Amino acid sequence: MTLGNRIEALFHSQLREWELLRNNNAGLKAVICKALDFGNFRLQVQCNPARIRSSAAKIDEKSIQQRPCFLCAANRPAEQQGIDYEPDYTILLNPYPIFPCHLTIVCRQHTDQRIEGRIRDMLSLAKDLPDYMILYNGPHAGASAPDHFHFQAGNKALFPIESDLRTFAGRRTVKETAQGCVYSVDEYLRKTLVFRSDSLEWTAVEFESLLQRLRLFQPDEAEPMINLLASFTDGYWHLFVFPRRQHRPSQYYEEGVKQFLFSPGAVDFGGILIFPRREDFEKITPELTEAMFIQLTFTDLMWNQLLNEYI
Numbered sequence: 001m002t003l004g005n006r007i008e009a010l011f012h013s014q015l016r017e018w019e020l021l022r023n024n025n026a027g028l029k030a031v032i033c034k035a036l037d038f039g040n041f042r043l044q045v046q047c048n049p050a051r052i053r054s055s056a057a058k059i060d061e062k063s064i065q066q067r068p069c070f071l072c073a074a075n076r077p078a079e080q081q082g083i084d085y086e087p088d089y090t091i092l093l094n095p096y097p098i099f100p101c102h103l104t105i106v107c108r109q110h111t112d113q114r115i116e117g118r119i120r121d122m123l124s125l126a127k128d129l130p131d132y133m134i135l136y137n138g139p140h141a142g143a144s145a146p147d148h149f150h151f152q153a154g155n156k157a158l159f160p161i162e163s164d165l166r167t168f169a170g171r172r173t174v175k176e177t178a179q180g181c182v183y184s185v186d187e188y189l190r191k192t193l194v195f196r197s198d199s200l201e202w203t204a205v206e207f208e209s210l211l212q213r214l215r216l217f218q219p220d221e222a223e224p225m226i227n228l229l230a231s232f233t234d235g236y237w238h239l240f241v242f243p244r245r246q247h248r249p250s251q252y253y254e255e256g257v258k259q260f261l262f263s264p265g266a267v268d269f270g271g272i273l274i275f276p277r278r279e280d281f282e283k284i285t286p287e288l289t290e291a292m293f294i295q296l297t298f299t300d301l302m303w304n305q306l307l308n309e310y311i
């Protein structure tokens with residue numbers, strides 16, 4: 001039995017036994033969606049009221065210290081069952097899903113959200129779950145539990161980025177070796193680096209080297225602000241890296257009609273924008289989306305500085 005089969009079985013038994021998951025999963029059917037057209041690519045937009053917990057999550061140090069950690073085994077709902085994944089993870093169903101069978105893959109220890117030393121685990125998960133996109137949100141780039149290490153995962157076919165970047169006109173090769181290549185995608189709202197390789201080790205080493213270089217841009221952050229998506233298709237890994245310079249756009253902190261409760265993480269950068277409030281969903285346009293992403297992603301100057309390392 002593959003890991004994917006075991007997860008599917010877990011999903012169906014959890015739907016039977018866990019009312020919260022069953023209700024929120026049924027609620028997904030009522031979620032309204034639309035697409036925003038940017039010419040050579042599109043973004044999906046989802047109005048999902050249950051995600052208000054994540055979008056409005058207080059992630060300052062004091063709030064985090066004062067709440068019981070919802071990813072620790074001792075505090076999880078009694079109905080929530082999991083599948084062990086080595087070396088030290090448990091695969092769980094997320095009870096506040098963005099898509100059916102939305103997984104949270106939690107470390108068995110309560111330890112900080114840091115990708116350093118764990119990128120190989122992320123790539124192994126992508127290989128073991130070839131139908132899924134594996135997601136990582138940095139501690140100040142969308143993680144609602146920055147104090148407890150976790151990945152997320154969802155059906156790969158739902159993510160526009162997976163098909164967008166195969167033939168994307170705006171991509172250019174910045175590094176090419178016998179083991180893999182690195183693409184830069186500049187005209188895609190969010191500055192993106194894509195690592196493509198049939199070698200897990202090559203991808204991991206290239207990523208770790210990039211992470212060190214990103215540290216120079218944000219020396220005061222515990223970890224450079226990033227979102228990651230990883231998939232494994234036809235023998236190749238794709239690792240999508242989104243360096244960030246801000247967590248939330250200024251519109252998040254506005255009041256009244258100018259406010260957008262938009263708190264993006266890896267799902268949004270992968271092409272599925274989540275708005276918990278109906279009014280934001282109704283108001284969003286390609287122009288407003290661009291005005292928000294430009295605050296979150298690297299500037300042209302920062303991007304060129306980063307890419308100069310490859311030349």
Ligand SMILES: [Zn+2]
Nearest residue numbers: 069072110148
């Ligand atoms: Zn914890």
